[in-house]
Amino acid sequence: MELTTNDVVIEPIVTEDSWRLQEESNKYVFKVNKKANKVMVKRAIEELFNVDVVKVNTLNMRGKAKREQLNQPKGKTSDWKKAYVRLSEGDRIDIFG
Numbered sequence: 001m002e003l004t005t006n007d008v009v010i011e012p013i014v015t016e017d018s019w020r021l022q023e024e025s026n027k028y029v030f031k032v033n034k035k036a037n038k039v040m041v042k043r044a045i046e047e048l049f050n051v052d053v054v055k056v057n058t059l060n061m062r063g064k065a066k067r068e069q070l071n072q073p074k075g076k077t078s079d080w081k082k083a084y085v086r087l088s089e090g091d092r093i094d095i096f097g
Contacts, residue, residue, distance in 0.1 A: 011031050013029040041056050
């Protein structure tokens with residue numbers, strides 16, 4: 001099954017570190033589909049935001065363990081994938097726009 005552009009990128013990750021990366025090295029951080037590879041992420045970002053992507057780094061993030069509370073068994077949050085996307089000079093993504 002081929003992932004569509006809208007299926008690849010789930011949401012931007014907005015933290016203090018991600019803002020620092022945007023300002024210092026023009027990198028943006030996104031939560032992406034676990035089945036997406038670097039090529040799919042690059043194509044999706046270029047199509048969605050009309051920018052030129054220079055490099056994509058991906059990380060598989062392990063879900064966090066949760067402890068037992070009020071008769072609920074132990075568990076963990078879902079595993080997910082994160083992508084760091086570096087754009088060419090002059091390109092910007094308006095995350096809140």
